[in-house]
Amino acid sequence: MTKKWVYLFTEFGQALKDVGNVWDEARGLLGGKGANLADMARINVPVPPGFTVTTEACRAYIESGNVFPEGMWEQMKESMGVIESQAGKRFGGKENPLLVSCRSGAKFSMPGMMDTVLNVGLNDETAESMANLTGDPRFVYDSYRRLIQMYGTVVRGLPDELFENVIHRVKLKANVQNDTDLSEAHLREITHEFKALFLRNVGHEFPSDPYQQLSWATEAVFKSWNSKRAMDYRNATGIPHDLGTAVSIVAMVFGNMGNDCATGVAMTRDGSTGERHMEGDYLTNAQGEDVVAGIRQTCDIGLLKKEMPKAYAELAGIAKRLEEHYRDMQDIEFTIEKQKLWMLQTRDGKRTARATVRIAVDMAEEGLISREEAVLRVSPEHVDFFLHPQFDNSAIVLARNQGRLLARGLNVSPGAACGMVVFDANRAEAWAKEGKSVIMARPETKPDDVHGMLASKGIMTSRGGRTSHAALVARQFGRPAVVGISSLEIDVDKRQMTVNNKVIIEGEWLSLDGNTGEIFEGNIETLIPDIKDPWLIKLLSWADEFRRLEIWANADYPHDAKLARSYGAQGIGLCRSEHMFFEAERLVHVQKMIMSNYPMERREALEAVQVFQRDDFIKLFRVMQGLPVVIRLIDPPLHEFLPNRIDLLRDLADLKIRLQHAGNLKEIDGLISMVKEKETILERVERLYEQNPMLGLRGIRLGILIPEIISMQVRAIFEAVCQVKKEGMDVYLKIMIPLVSHANELKIMKSRIEDEASKIVQDHAIQFDYQFGTMIELPRAALTADKIAEYVSFVSFGTNDLTQTTYGISRDDAETGFLIEYIDKGILPDNPFAILDKDGVGELIRIAVEKGRSRRDDLECGICGEHGGEPKSIHLCNALKLNYVSCSPYRVPVARIAAAHASIQERKANRKGPDSY
């Protein structure tokens, strides 16, 4: 018995059974489109009769070097017979000819990436029959010319322009503007010319045998699985290349049989905002391709309610049923043939991050899904999107007042973007590789343009609607986009565009607001917004209920801490106390301290810094009252506070040359004193010079060698705590020591700090607890965490430095050097500074947590490297049983959702069996 390669829509039950009753497997077998049509048929949604050739058939076809697998064609022909009887029409029949569409459909949706052939079955004979039967020869020849055009371009690879030129010529001759204005005669002429064009360019006649057409069309769809654009798309989205596409053969229904026909696409909810109303576009008297191609200006679905109220009502009812059935917002295609509604496709709808959040929350509140499911549907990337740059409102007002507003279009993908305008995808990609910020402007976008869209900061088109290709792709990849800017004319050849009589040359700067649909000249200042979306707030609060990891923030200044707290941070995991040194008014004292030759001098300089530090800490503690604050004592090497060595050498060389040329004594004296000053600093810089500062005199090493700095910091911290406690607020102080490699270092430092602290506490007569901890950012600290745990109550993994030492990679050098090539060539799966390295750094963390808690079972473990805000790394931290992750304030919401996912997935995995970690 040969394999079953073909399933009728009415055989969905059989297909499900064959794959073990797993919906996902059925989708894998029949493709999303095929499975959905069959599934819709099962729940009595009106779908045209049809069948699906499986993805297995596609794979077999590709693997055998483009040969249909044995039995497939026979099964297709047999199924055609069934459709014929279901439709009461005959394929190639003169009386009542059946036309079919050949639609691609893979397991994962790849909108527009693969080929579709419509009107299969039309030839001179059936066309005439159809004309007779429908009494609408205009429509028939429109379909016929479309079929030839599609065969020519899709199956035979002729340039579309050849066909469009013919139409253009006929339209000129007929003096009409729109395709719909062409008469039957014009379309017959076009059909005729298309056939001649086909013969001329292909070398044989356009095939009149419908089964020949069907066979070719099926092959074309199979082959389009491995087209360049499809492969690019899969590379960009991470879809595997070995899945193959299914082909669904569906009896054609016609939206182009007159003005009581229509075709359209719709989302069951607003894909941009998530609002609970159907959103979509349709065209009267048109085929579906016209809608998505963005060539004709579409109508809003709302209009359909007025034009065809009955069909609209039915559509709305089906939309609700489909949402309930699939428990998600649906993206549907429909055709109205002479008032009769047919559903051609349904699938989970693409949506913006904002819509994703709102829909998830709404559906949970509607009872369609659980809260857990709602949380899982919102990815960290979705949350991140809320943190995308937006234009500064006052900058926008200013730009408007300056007359820099160029145009308005449809706001299809939110966020703000600035960049140099380019007019094709290749150049967009090329410029982006050079490090330029790019805005891509196109009349419309096609799947071939995706690589350019990915390379751009923002996208704008002169045509197309909310469901145009440009809108969908931009939304999915989080690129701000404005489409349908009708005042915009782009001349790709001249490399310029005209908008309201203003000419913009390629390379000029534009600013694009995906929230408002506005385009401005020049560069507008952007801001990271505060998250106020109520649905997001609700969703994150649900996420908080699921997660085990606490989310803390890295914040050095009171205003950072405030922001972090507003984003839901549960503490400060890292306050880099020396960051405060870098402000101009303080740096001068810090430098004086470093340049000091006598302890007195040094202490004086430090006292000046102490005042600043104490006041900063007071403000920080006030903001964070009631929550823990980890203050890390000085970390960087001292030379970071002095001028650069090379700069000093160059300056000195310059000064000496100037000295050679100096004209008068006063000038010479001045130059000599400058030389002396620079030489003094240089001498100190050289004394502090290290070949590998990353592995040098910093962190606790500095603290042990120059205890005065630590004393100053400890006094500043404890005086600040005393002050804030006196104000009646709670302070949960945690003192953290960086760069420990041996427990003995902590032993010394701990007693020094305790001595210093007890003096302050006695002076102020205030009692409070504080905790003593350390960073683990060197492999040796991780490996000896049991010994370290004798002295500390918490450890925080500094994964930036820990990655550097574990990998032996200097981040400053490598991220602009060999690391890029390593990631490009796939030698490293990821940049370990972006995504925590599980096998190396993660293993050290695992060892450290295990050893540390073997000594002190309540040892608090956190992470304060940049990985703390990266979702994959957060999953790893959850698996490693850390207590918290600490990340930049802006990453706090992202970390909250990622931590929730980690907990939920862990719980699910535990339900299934032992965790694989």
Place this chain on the structure above:
Amino acid sequence: MTKKWVYLFTEFGQALKDVGNVWDEARGLLGGKGANLADMARINVPVPPGFTVTTEACRAYIESGNVFPEGMWEQMKESMGVIESQAGKRFGGKENPLLVSCRSGAKFSMPGMMDTVLNVGLNDETAESMANLTGDPRFVYDSYRRLIQMYGTVVRGLPDELFENVIHRVKLKANVQNDTDLSEAHLREITHEFKALFLRNVGHEFPSDPYQQLSWATEAVFKSWNSKRAMDYRNATGIPHDLGTAVSIVAMVFGNMGNDCATGVAMTRDGSTGERHMEGDYLTNAQGEDVVAGIRQTCDIGLLKKEMPKAYAELAGIAKRLEEHYRDMQDIEFTIEKQKLWMLQTRDGKRTARATVRIAVDMAEEGLISREEAVLRVSPEHVDFFLHPQFDNSAIVLARNQGRLLARGLNVSPGAACGMVVFDANRAEAWAKEGKSVIMARPETKPDDVHGMLASKGIMTSRGGRTSHAALVARQFGRPAVVGISSLEIDVDKRQMTVNNKVIIEGEWLSLDGNTGEIFEGNIETLIPDIKDPWLIKLLSWADEFRRLEIWANADYPHDAKLARSYGAQGIGLCRSEHMFFEAERLVHVQKMIMSNYPMERREALEAVQVFQRDDFIKLFRVMQGLPVVIRLIDPPLHEFLPNRIDLLRDLADLKIRLQHAGNLKEIDGLISMVKEKETILERVERLYEQNPMLGLRGIRLGILIPEIISMQVRAIFEAVCQVKKEGMDVYLKIMIPLVSHANELKIMKSRIEDEASKIVQDHAIQFDYQFGTMIELPRAALTADKIAEYVSFVSFGTNDLTQTTYGISRDDAETGFLIEYIDKGILPDNPFAILDKDGVGELIRIAVEKGRSRRDDLECGICGEHGGEPKSIHLCNALKLNYVSCSPYRVPVARIAAAHASIQERKANRKGPDSY
């Protein structure tokens, strides 16, 4: 019942029982000297009657703030009674007075470091009795004046010069040269003056009560445990400070009762060479202190055979018995009182490294000890000693011909040393701290001089013999030394010395040959000797039978490999292939390669290097035929082959200033072209600049980015193998890749090397196996050794870099920086670059070995960092189940013995129970 603080010599059985019958504990209780005297008594060796006050008593005395513990004094008095009856004399008795010595004796020998008081019991009355009894008043007053002198200096802390001045004055007045020439009258006068001097300086009379003297003397010995010199010595030798000393009270026997009396010290074998004959010094008519103090010129023990044949024969017989009893070479003290031989002390004799080896081998062959014991008696330091510098013979011949031979003395401690001469210990220490090489020259040395001796490269004295303080200490600490240079006169005040009428000022360079006893002017070239000592060869061959670890060597050049092989290396564990690049004729091509802008240019430059590399490898393989050779491909960053960045900047600045002053066009042209050249190099250096080169573009990273270098090296290696194979020799090639952090790097590199190699092998039509391996020198490589083991058959731990990354310490910076302070302050127990860090780096090695062998159970694991030649680290490597250690050729013999110790101790520990590691 009060504690037993005092044991009679005849109570040794009781003492042993009290400490649980452990000899070592008895030694701890009674001190080495006391235990040995008691033990000798047990085996019927003639020792004077006596008893020992225990170390416990000393500790109790010190702990209670210098109060005798309860009951001690009573027990001492009681024991005095026993001695009185054993000796038939009475302490303080007028008739037949007993005199006793009070001798210090700790668990571990500290020669000359603590105090001893002799002739306790003498006063005006007993002196007269003694004079009557012995008929030798001269001796009695000599003893009496000695007692007062000792009390004055030792108990009361008066300067010895006060007493010596008196003697000097009397001698001048009497017109005699030697102490022995002084008459009874002179000695009575001296005694009288000494008592007056005592009263004047101390404030009361010299005590006449013998028990008062005994009590004070005991206290003096107790206190001397914590004297500065004793503490210095213990710090230097690692003896704990809390052991305390015992005090042995022994009936005095007299070597100074006339010319039929003598006293001496002897070694049962030659402490310098290990030869099997008694070696020692004695003095006729003298007390023991005269011998060791080195004040009088002693006689060789050989002379005693002629002078007192009966006593000598008895002494020789006792020496043999003691060696058999203690199964080791003995250091004995004896006194002959009127022809009667008394043994005063025996202990294991100090000896040179050479003697240690020979005695161990001889004793094993004599059947006194096992071979295992012989191997354990020779420490790695002993073997190391054989590798100490020796003068180049031709340089010595030349120096003699140039008349630079200054003097000859006794060759008491072998090895060659050059340095600036200094005349006191403090200055020697100070100069050494400044980094100077120092030779210390003294009339004689005393315990106070030890810190200066330790700081010196070599030691020379004008007086003293083979058992003088200078000789003993120098030998123990491995300092070359020449003593008894009679032609030498040192004037410490004038800071100069005169030798054969030549004046040498402090600070002039001298060269000292401890092997020949010669002193030369100026600096003489030194060589590391080849080890040819037949006893060492035999001992190392025994060691080889015990060890499990193989010993390989790090060698980059054929001559290093040859040396390594001659030292017993079993393979080359690390050939740093790029070291060959640095030779002048090659460096030019390497630089050209780095400066190349076109691949052609680069390949040409590399081809030139390849020829050199191949020829080097051919020579290396020939030398190592039959043994494995690990060749590591290029490791250092490219900028190491170019001039230093800072130098270039400075040069450029100078050139530009010169350009300002240039006088004529030709000069200007020349300078401009130099500027351009420097700028081109600088540009490349800046492009290659890295902030942390230690963590940068080197090792396999370089190989992946610039494959041409690896190709060149692989071709050179494989062509060399083909050549040597054709010559009929065996080559065991192992290719090693440095700085791997991810297994994928090896995957790529392995296939590249295999491709390149297979081409060469095909061209030469020769079949051979080779192995592919990697260094593990980054923590991540260790943590993922299982994945790495998929691609390699061996790994070699590069513990230098692994220590840097594990600790996060840049060795170049830290070893002259904070690391010194860390070790000084005891924050780190050892320098981790000298001694492998067990808890951190060792833990990573343990993990790597375990994971690596879990994937490939025959994974060969070695170590090729500098730790490979360090004994403690070798013990750790043995425990970590490595296959081999690879070290510098000069360390191979040291590593062989250390590895044997590790194996033997491991086996012993396993016999006892589970290993503690």
